[in-house]
Amino acid sequence: MPETAVETGVECAIEVADLDPLLGALRERGFTVMGPLLRDGAVIYDEVRSSADLPAGWTDRQEPGSYRLQRSDSPRLFDFTVGPSSWKRFLHPPALRLWQAHREDGGFQVVDVEPPPPRLAFLAVRACEIHAIAVQDRVLLGGPHVDPAYRARRAGLFVVAVQCTRAGATCFCASMKTGPRAGAGYDLALTEVLEAGRHWFRVEVGSERGAEVLAAVPHRAVRPGESAAAERALAGVAEQMGRTMETAGLPALLRRSPEHPRWSEVANRCLACGNCTMVCPTCFCTTVEDTGDLAGRTAERVRRWDSCFSAEFSYIHGGSVRPSIRARYRQWLTHKLSTWHDQFGESGCVGCGRCITWCPAGIDLTEEVRALQASKRRKEDRRADA
Amino acid sequence: MGARRRLKLAVWKFASCDGCQLSLLDCEDELLALAGALEIAHFPEASRAVAKGPYDLSLVEGSITTPHDAERIHQVRRASKVLVTIGACATSGGIQALRNFADVGEWIPLVYATPDFIHTLKTSTPIANHVPVDFELHGCPVDKRQLLEVILATLNGRRPVLAAHSVCFECKRRGTVCVLVADGTPCLGPVTRTGCGAICPAYRRGCYGCFGPLKNPNTAALGERLRILGQSDADLVRAFRGINAGAEAFRRESESHEPR
Numbered sequence: 001m002p003e004t005a006v007e008t009g010v011e012c013a014i015e016v017a018d019l020d021p022l023l024g025a026l027r028e029r030g031f032t033v034m035g036p037l038l039r040d041g042a043v044i045y046d047e048v049r050s051s052a053d054l055p056a057g058w059t060d061r062q063e064p065g066s067y068r069l070q071r072s073d074s075p076r077l078f079d080f081t082v083g084p085s086s087w088k089r090f091l092h093p094p095a096l097r098l099w100q101a102h103r104e105d106g107g108f109q110v111v112d113v114e115p116p117p118p119r120l121a122f123l124a125v126r127a128c129e130i131h132a133i134a135v136q137d138r139v140l141l142g143g144p145h146v147d148p149a150y151r152a153r154r155a156g157l158f159v160v161a162v163q164c165t166r167a168g169a170t171c172f173c174a175s176m177k178t179g180p181r182a183g184a185g186y187d188l189a190l191t192e193v194l195e196a197g198r199h200w201f202r203v204e205v206g207s208e209r210g211a212e213v214l215a216a217v218p219h220r221a222v223r224p225g226e227s228a229a230a231e232r233a234l235a236g237v238a239e240q241m242g243r244t245m246e247t248a249g250l251p252a253l254l255r256r257s258p259e260h261p262r263w264s265e266v267a268n269r270c271l272a273c274g275n276c277t278m279v280c281p282t283c284f285c286t287t288v289e290d291t292g293d294l295a296g297r298t299a300e301r302v303r304r305w306d307s308c309f310s311a312e313f314s315y316i317h318g319g320s321v322r323p324s325i326r327a328r329y330r331q332w333l334t335h336k337l338s339t340w341h342d343q344f345g346e347s348g349c350v351g352c353g354r355c356i357t358w359c360p361a362g363i364d365l366t367e368e369v370r371a372l373q374a375s376k377r378r379k380e381d382r383r384a385d386a
Numbered sequence: 387m388g389a390r391r392r393l394k395l396a397v398w399k400f401a402s403c404d405g406c407q408l409s410l411l412d413c414e415d416e417l418l419a420l421a422g423a424l425e426i427a428h429f430p431e432a433s434r435a436v437a438k439g440p441y442d443l444s445l446v447e448g449s450i451t452t453p454h455d456a457e458r459i460h461q462v463r464r465a466s467k468v469l470v471t472i473g474a475c476a477t478s479g480g481i482q483a484l485r486n487f488a489d490v491g492e493w494i495p496l497v498y499a500t501p502d503f504i505h506t507l508k509t510s511t512p513i514a515n516h517v518p519v520d521f522e523l524h525g526c527p528v529d530k531r532q533l534l535e536v537i538l539a540t541l542n543g544r545r546p547v548l549a550a551h552s553v554c555f556e557c558k559r560r561g562t563v564c565v566l567v568a569d570g571t572p573c574l575g576p577v578t579r580t581g582c583g584a585i586c587p588a589y590r591r592g593c594y595g596c597f598g599p600l601k602n603p604n605t606a607a608l609g610e611r612l613r614i615l616g617q618s619d620a621d622l623v624r625a626f627r628g629i630n631a632g633a634e635a636f637r638r639e640s641e642s643h644e645p646r
Contacts, residue, residue, distance in 0.1 A: 039563065040568065041563055042568050044561065065567055066570070085561065094558070094559035094561075268604075269604075270604065271552070271576040271604050271607055271608055272552070272600075272602075273555075274551060274552055274558075275554045275576070289547055290547065291535065291547075292538060294416060294419040294538060295419050304559060305559055306551075307555065310550070310551035311551075311600075311602065312549070312551065323602075325602075357567065358567050359567075360554075360564065360573075360576050360611060361611050
């Protein structure tokens with residue numbers, strides 16, 4: 001069946017019909033495959049059992065505070081950009097029981113209650129999302145305090161990337177240098193090509209595991225001209241992005257701007273609902289809740305996603321450190337784009353645009369950053385004039 | 387813990403539909419444990435047997451709408467060590483607080499054949515406007531898991547641990563696609579306190595705000611966004627003037643959309 005030697009760095013091709021064998025090969029190796037599905041008017045990520053589950057013929061239109069699915073006139077399977085789900089849902093779950101304890105004679109016994117997580121394979125991971133996973137790796141695995149729940153899910157993760165052949169109006173990964181092209185961090189990377197009536201995928205092999213899986217799937221060598229066709233499919237994506245962000249000097253600018261009037265202005269529009277942090281693929285904050293039963297025999301601790309936008313998030317004895325929405329928005333944006341560098345050596349933003357699209361108030365962080373930068377420029381201009 | 391004294395529980399009803407106290411009876415799996423941990427001393431919906439006070443824990447349902455109830459709540463307070471109000475009526479005045487925006491005197495003859503029998507106040511007000519309240523449990527109806535947490539916390543002499551963030555947190559944790567962003571459906575979730583488990587958006591309906599406003603919600607920003615989505619001022623008055631019409635933040639927002 002294999003027609004060409006498959007190894008890391010090699011390019012092959014598979015037909016659309018070979019996606020199901022690819023899913024089958026992953027399942028045979030014990031993976032649960034998560035991928036894009038249509039649900040409730042959006043492309044979300046959940047378990048994909050067959051290629052028929054994929055959102056063929058659908059695309060999306062995104063604007064600040066607005067997401068609409070649209071029929072496309074094409075049979076493409078991956079003609080959409082990122083939706084409200086991010087892969088962190090599976091690697092860093094929204095709710096997790098950390099432990100349960102049972103009272104016993106004179107003491108108590110702590111028991112593990114969560115079943116071991118499934119071996120995960122992700123299908124259709126975009127370049128910005130590969131970077132987002134790497135950002136969370138540094139946060140949750142990088143320091144002296146490793147998160148065991150994340151580690152258990154992350155270890156052995158199989159990544160099938162999909163190279164973006166279109167960009168959305170809220171995308172700006174090109175500015176953040178995280179895309180649109182996925183160059184590493186995947187086991188296999190697919191480029192969907194629909195040209196001259198032919199619908200196929202270029203497959204880039206990113207790891208030995210990727211090579212081993214692809215070898216089990218009908219595939220062939222790339223024919224003359226096909227590489228160029230795949231490159232044509234990827235051309236112009238960066239230019240299609242509806243948003244940009246100037247990152248030069250941004251961490252320092254934010255450090256210097258805690259009293260900028262723009263924070264009050266954005267606070268008038270911000271709902272402090274926390275949606276931006278929930279959809280953000282890098283936001284990682286959690287809280288824990290302890291509960292017990294009425295008989296006083298069982299207690300448990302549950303960890304849940306939390307957000308710096310809630311008043312209780314910064315509650316310490318005596319009150320909330322950030323009682324105003326102004327303080328909370330400033331905290332989020334400054335952490336994401338400035339103090340994240342100090343903490344983790346990189347930006348906390350990958351330019352996926354989810355926080356822009358899924359903000360019910362349509363707040364656009366690239367616009368907020370531009371406003372902060374513009375007044376800085378005005379100041380510099382005045383200084384130059386003087 | 388087995389030696390713990392059984393707390394005396396009382397459940398009181400003011401102007402309300404009984405749905406919140408029913409949430410207590412709805413704790414089917416926990417009812418036996420509840421009866422074990424508490425002495426149900428005064429709960430007419432559950433038992434005709436009534437034990438005299440004082441009571442360790444009083445759950446108070448309903449709002450104050452009559453002169454008689456305005457007196458009675460003081461008796462309840464005096465007889466209660468810990469007084470917890472349960473539900474939108476008790477915490478914000480309930481749907482019957484719509485009278486606060488009108489002249490109840492004009493309504494009475496439209497509803498009752500013999501208006502002389504009706505002794506009612508001009509307003510429906512939350513219990514906390516009349517007596518000190520130890521804890522307020524929101525919702526229409528209250529969530530039974532939250533109710534159990536309040537009872538459990540009282541049993542253990544601690545404050546209940548209840549999240550107070552927006553409904554949006556819960557939608558996102560559940561994986562519900564945002565109805566406001568993806569469908570353009572008006573939704574009060576961004577300004578509404580969590581607690582229900584984000585039920586309505588999971589069925590593609592906007593949040594009705596049953597659990598009332600968050601602490602310091604930005605209702606004006608949401609009102610503006612809903613207006614852009616096509617809601618008229620009349621729609622916005624209705625949206626904010628529902629079950630929690632009497633809650634301060636929702637009252638102010640609904641009034642800001644009234645014709646001047």
